[in-house]
Amino acid sequence: MSDPTESVQDLLARIPYAQFLGMRIEVAGDEMTAILPFGQHIVGNPVLPAIHGGVLGAFMEMTALAQLLLTEGQARQPRVIDVSIEYLRSGRPLTTFARAEIKKVGRRIANVHVEAWQDRRAAPIAALRGHFLVTPTEPKG
């Protein structure tokens, strides 16, 4: 449990909704990438087909939460206060990746930006900006 990567992976494994989506995280050095493999169950529009916009929003929200847990070591799951999601391109039937950047962490609020992409990082399919209520494990001195 002392390894933050393992503890976040363990937590994701215990969150039924993360399992429902099928997402996981990989950590290389100090960079975390969230991965959402394509599956029929995440399709929103079967004609195109395209991944449901809500699923992309949810995936980016979970990415932000995982990043906060990983780098800030939260006593409990951060609470989402608000998110603003921008849809840039349709989510095609491919694996989707996301990375979160913590812009600021205060005593109570964290500001996080997330970007999701598929085959080309330079062509993001969606972006999220969110505020999260955080409860650090120990007061910062």
Place this chain on the structure above:
Amino acid sequence: MSDHLDAMRNFVQGMNQGSPQAVALKLETVSLDKTGAVLKVPYDEKLIGDPETGVIAGGVVTTLLDHACGQAVHTGLTEFKTIATLDLRIDYMRPAEPGKDIYAKAHCYKVTRSVAFVRAVAYDDDPDDPVAAAQAAFMLDSSSGRGFGANLKARKDRK
């Protein structure tokens, strides 16, 4: 107008039954009229976001609101148009109560030639005590005369 609404009632049923994600969440359109759309997601343990409290994941509310806002756009139009979500802003006011179904009530309050604007609330018992609120903008006629899904095809100028 009522012909359009009748057609849209059939369309949203098809949308709920034909969309694998909507089926996986068991999304259901409770009502669709000129004031907007009301949708429901039943409580399900597989959708829990916080195993300690049993509260449904915020992401489920996100998907419910996105789906409800999209359906509400069709109630604000007089003819069918393809739509695409431009942006979606969600405020989470409180956790949903574990064990309760969650509803979303969405209203399309302005339509221009290219864009539709929608507001929505998600709640468990009372719309005046919301779990979350949303504000969304949709592009209308998103395929803009091209075939449905034309925006998904690789453009030559990209590569």
